[in-house]
Amino acid sequence: MGIMAPPLSIPLVAETGGSTSPPSSDLRARRAGRRRQMLAMTAGCYLIDAVILLIYAQAGTVPVTIAPSYAAIGILIVALWTALSESGFNDRFRDHYLVVPQSLASMMLTVTFCYIAPEVSILFLCTLYIVVAFASLRATPRQSAICWTFLAMGLAGLFLLTDKPLGMPHDSGLERLATLLVFLLTIAGCMSLGIFSSALRETLYQRGVKLTEAYRRIEELAEIDELTGALNRRSIMDVLDEELARSRQGGKPCSIVLIDLDWFKRINDTHGHPTGDDVLRTFAITMFANIRGGDRFGRYGGEEFLLVLPGAPADAAVRLAERLRQIIAGLDWSAFSTGLQVTFSAGVAAPRGDETADSLLARADHALYESKAHGRNRVTTA
Structure with a gap:
């Protein structure tokens, strides 16, 4: 699954904030490290997809060139984002993860290969679902609307402007194995999304508790004489x-x-x-x-x-x-x-x-x- 999934070790709350001041060098370094984690995961997902495509190729479902082509383009895209990240380009933007551009690039690649290899479209359609699901964790409503619009246009062209049958291979044992892997990995992606969301909610809850306690303490300090504990x-x-x-x-x-x-x-x-x-x-x-x-x-x-x-x-x-x-x-x-x-x-x-x-x-x-x-x-x- 070529997912855009941020690893669970990165901040669960986006570091955008409301400030327009440039981030400190320490913050830039932490952000760059987290982007490396995310991009490494994305590259790994492209390689996993390529392995599944090789199984389909071994079963004769798709040409053998599909897997290396898909992996090469995916890794090339990751390399491009990595180069931009390491150059500090991402830090110019409030959304330093560049959610919309990265999501659109993954969607474009996936829809394109869904057109090139419709026999295994189940793999690419499941990948699209995971891409959108994980991107939505960081996307704003406006960014989500942009991603949805472009994806809707791509899928509309695929479904309505072509007559290629979109398949879910299951005739041979190898095809069934590959399709099983597609579903298992998609389910794993959904579970990761759930775990990530739960961790996000817990982190937000704990931050809320700490803020409430800090506010209560501030109010208390504003009312209490520090030396005696009596009201001021x-x-x-x-x-x-x-x-x-x-x-x-x-x-x-x-x-x-x-x-x-x-x-x-x-x-x-x-x-x-x-x-x-x-x-x-x-x-x-x-x-x-x-x-x-x-x-x-x-x-x-x-x-x-x-x-x-x-x-x-x-x-x-x-x-x-x-x-x-x-x-x-x-x-x-x-x-x-x-x-x-x-x-x-x-x-x-x-x-x-x-x-x-x-x-x-x-x-x-x-x-x-x-x-x-x-x-x-x-x-x-x-």
Whole structure:
């Protein structure tokens, strides 16, 4: 079968892309290597066809000159494409495999020999099927339409403008053997096509999974503070806006707790910035472990954090903040650095009517300031 089948080792997704910039030298080298594989397979298929034609010739079905003529022309065509490929000619085109020209050349050769040796036309007609099937894996709809049009014209001329009978030899044992080989190789080509298509689908699926995961990771990185794992400022502000809107619409309470780690600059200066980072991470982990599943915790800036408490009135928010304050103050921070002690001050506020997020935060910030002014390590309500 003189098929134009790309081997399974070449990329399953065409390397055309949308870029018009010239390919890099590494990419050109990889493409050239894959074209060599494809052309070597094509040459091998022409030789296999020639062997089958020799069997037909041995059976007396066709002249003995048919096989070497077909093989010689096929190899000559492959040599031409190889020379163009090695010269870098193919890399000038987006479709560096030159699907349409190569397919048309194979179709023209096959239809011509179908006319020259109609007694074994079954071989050439099966070859045409495989050529078209494999070419369609890389052809665009427009390229497929071009190939189909030229093939339709050639077959129409063969079937309608000639009176030569198109045969499927099966009279002698050798003819039956050769025809059996034609069908077996055609079936093998169809199976290869199926395997190739399955591999293509799997590759596309895996690439889709990786792209989805990459997109999810990008979104996650855009929302999460890398050091603490808490929501970043933009994300926690979005959460606050959404919760305030939900509270106004449903009439349900909500509260916020604005938290500031006490004397954090002193911690950095005395114990070092790596220790400061450990403090921030441990503080965030502890907070996550002791808040409700629906509560949202984010880094508001530096050592300031914002806790959004859906469904919690101010008194419940104060109780939670006080419990968290005691937990943080009770941790053994000396494991990070001798003499280290960490506490926080907090301001609690609940929205009033249609109060905006900025106004609510301003009141929570004022309450936080009051906590600091009265000695830190305490919770104050706005």
